[in-house]
Amino acid sequence: MPFDASTKVADETLLVLYANGDADAARELTLRLTPRIMGHAYRILGNQAEAEDVAQEAMLRLWRVARDWRQGEAQVTTWLYRVVANLCTDRLRRSRSVALDEIPEPEDGASGPVDGMQEQARSSALQGALNRLPERQRQAVVLRHIEELGNPEIAAIMGVSVEAVESLVARGKRALTADLQGRREDLGYTDD
Amino acid sequence: MTDKPTQTDPLDQYFADARQNTPQPSTDLLARIVEDAVSTQKSSEGELRYTVDDTPRGVLASLLRQLGGWPTLAGLSTASVAGLWLGLSAPELLVAATQGVMQADEAVYAIEFEVESYFDFSEGAL
Numbered sequence: 001m002p003f004d005a006s007t008k009v010a011d012e013t014l015l016v017l018y019a020n021g022d023a024d025a026a027r028e029l030t031l032r033l034t035p036r037i038m039g040h041a042y043r044i045l046g047n048q049a050e051a052e053d054v055a056q057e058a059m060l061r062l063w064r065v066a067r068d069w070r071q072g073e074a075q076v077t078t079w080l081y082r083v084v085a086n087l088c089t090d091r092l093r094r095s096r097s098v099a100l101d102e103i104p105e106p107e108d109g110a111s112g113p114v115d116g117m118q119e120q121a122r123s124s125a126l127q128g129a130l131n132r133l134p135e136r137q138r139q140a141v142v143l144r145h146i147e148e149l150g151n152p153e154i155a156a157i158m159g160v161s162v163e164a165v166e167s168l169v170a171r172g173k174r175a176l177t178a179d180l181q182g183r184r185e186d187l188g189y190t191d192d
Numbered sequence: 193m194t195d196k197p198t199q200t201d202p203l204d205q206y207f208a209d210a211r212q213n214t215p216q217p218s219t220d221l222l223a224r225i226v227e228d229a230v231s232t233q234k235s236s237e238g239e240l241r242y243t244v245d246d247t248p249r250g251v252l253a254s255l256l257r258q259l260g261g262w263p264t265l266a267g268l269s270t271a272s273v274a275g276l277w278l279g280l281s282a283p284e285l286l287v288a289a290t291q292g293v294m295q296a297d298e299a300v301y302a303i304e305f306e307v308e309s310y311f312d313f314s315e316g317a318l
Contacts, residue, residue: 018229026229030222038221039214052221059225063232123213126206145207146214176203 011076012069019066026063033077034059036147037084043142044088046131054091058083074156081147081157085139092135129179137172144169 011032017025037058042051061083062076130138136158143154144165151169155162259265 018233021233023230023233026233027226030225030229034217034222034225035214038217042215043210048215051215052217055217056221056225056228060228060232063229066232067236119209119213122206122209126210145203146210148211173201173203176206180203180206 015066015069015076037080040147041084041088043146046127054084054087057087078153078156125183129176133172133175137168140165140168141172
């Protein structure tokens with residue numbers, strides 16, 4: 001069964017269809033979920049190649065668990081984010097530091113050359129500051145402010161209380177603000 | 193008291209830019225992931241498949257599930273109707289049904305049974 005952009009089939013339903021042999025469901029899940037989890041892994045690891053590996057590994061685990069998936073217990077995205085978080089933690093433990101110059105430049109968007117460079121510089125500045133945060137704060141800030149998830153879902157992903165998420169996000173944002181202070185003008189931000 | 197204009201969090205702009213500049217998966221990566229999906233699917237072909245869970249969640253549905261489902265309920269209904277019929281049916285019908293089951297010789301014994309020849313109920317006999 002083909003799924004076009006207008007098809008609003010739930011992730012869980014697609015997973016059941018995949019488990020029953022529907023290859024189109026796998027393609028749809030891949031297109032729908034991979035950009036999200038890869039983007040998240042990139043923000044946590046600061047490295048695109050590693051983020052791709054993590055995304056592939058997380059999706060492979062999803063395919064393997066499809067037949068045993070317990071419907072109605074957890075959202076597919078919540079489960080995937082948790083897997084990605086664990087995989088990132090493992091990688092960060094193996095190599096504790098990521099040098100800033102190893103961070104790949106983000107892909108160019110539709111903006112002009114100057115705007116594009118400035119956006120890349122801002123994005124790299126934020127990524128550098130994120131890399132300097134403690135891992136749990138980084139994860140909470142990325143899930144809240146870049147993935148734009150709600151605190152209860154973040155709590156489920158990170159296995160902590162909603163209050164703990166709020167605290168991690170607040171501390172993370174304070175540290176980011178301090179880190180990026182003084183760079184706003186260099187990066188082309190204005191206060192108007 | 194003077195109302196101050198709400199200040200935007202300066203980090204919001206960074207976050208918005210980051211969302212715009214998140215690297216996208218390459219077509220190579222997407223192809224590898226779909227390939228993984230297909231090979232995982234093939235390796236588990238023939239195993240028990242499962243369906244979307246559409247089990248009714250109501251109290252009656254739950255009771256029905258605990259009893260064993262519709263087949264059990266059908267058996268239970270038949271037994272109940274049969275019991276009701278036995279209870280309401282006329283005695284003649286019951287006798288006829290009983291005689292149908294019993295042997296003819298047993299019926300003769302029952303008729304020829306004489307209480308006096310086996311038991312002495314007279315006063316002082318015991």
